[in-house]
Structures are given as C-alpha cells and as structure tokens.
Amino acid sequence: NAGVTQTPKFQVLKTGQSMTLQCAQDMNHNSMYWYRQDPGMGLRLIYYSASEGTTDKGEVPNGYNVSRLNKREFSLRLESAAPSQTSVYFCASSERYEQFFGPGTRLTVL
C-alpha cells in the first residue's frame, strides 16, 4: 500500500496563478485533511473532509478551496496564489484517532 500520496512534490507559482494539489489515499479512510506547515507555526488545518461528499473549514481556509472527489481523493485548489501561501502542504487521512500523512508539497509563490 502506498498510503497517502501527494502530487506534485514541488511547485513554483507566480502571484495570481492557480493550481490544484492532489492527494489520494488507499487505506479506505473516511476522513481526509489538508494542512500547511510554516516555520515556527507547526501544522495548521486548512480544510477537512469527514466523509465523501462533505468538506469543512479548518483554522486557515481563506484563499483555498477543496474537493472531495471520491473516498480516495481530496484536492486543494489555490485560485489566485499569493506569496503568503508559500508553504509546505500536507495531506492526511484518518480512521478513528490516528492520522496518516503524505510526503508534502513544497509550494513557492513569487
């Protein structure tokens, strides 16, 4: 099992460009999450999806949209990227209490 996979691994955008970060899990988990990790701030929850067809805002949802395409996939979209969105983005899935994390996407917005 691959666990949680994320694409791309690295991305550089210009201010105003859009992009979608992809996440997939093969563990049949109901819950999926998107976090951003910034130096000195730990992980902050952007959006989560408790089950297929539902999404909810986390701590820092502004500037992002998400889609829970099916049980396996949960994508994060930046419609108009800003330098403040430069970060490392982690996707995670969980069943019960343990979260399983992807390898992360390092995004730079110039």
Add this chain to the structure above:
Amino acid sequence: AQRVTQPEKLLSVFKGAPVELKCNYSYSGSPELFWYVQYSRQRLQLLLRHISRESIKGFTADLNKGETSFHLKKPFAQEEDSAMYYCALRPGDNFNKFYFGSGTKLNVKP
C-alpha cells in the same frame, strides 16, 4: 479557542541523558492529546496518544489536566531519537479537527 504550545523550538541533550519535551494546551472541554514525530526524510507519524498510556520507543507522556500539560519524557535519550516532535490536540466535540503545536526539534548528541 484551542491552542497547543510547545515552548522550546530546539532541545539538545547528550546521549543517555533524560529528555522532556514540553506541551501545554488550552481547551475548555475534554481533549485527546497526541505526540507526533517526524524523523529526517520520513513522514510525520503518530508516536503516542494519552488514552493508550503506552510507552513507545521508551517515550511516555502523561496528561495533567490540572496543569493542562502533556509533556513527553524519556529517561535515556538515544541518537536515533533526534527528530521533530509535535504535540497535537483533538477536541472532544469534534473528532475531525486536530490542532498542532509549533514543534520541538530534539537533537541528541553522541
């Protein structure tokens, strides 16, 4: 509001010395507390949760509701313990939300 505070960004100890990574939280209800660890070039992974009261890799953590703390301890640090450690809280009224601290980098010197 839920908050998790890890006051130390970096903790350096010598091999064989005791180690304590501090975690304080603010939450008005009954939370679940976790420690996650990220070793170099590996994914973030669960180390332990307070409910299980287990010792994992020699680490233990006790939830102190009076002091709202969940410090991680190990009596004799090993070089392979060097990693980034994150304390995390899951609110009792929303099992799909996790709040992470800013992390403590543990460096165990030979």
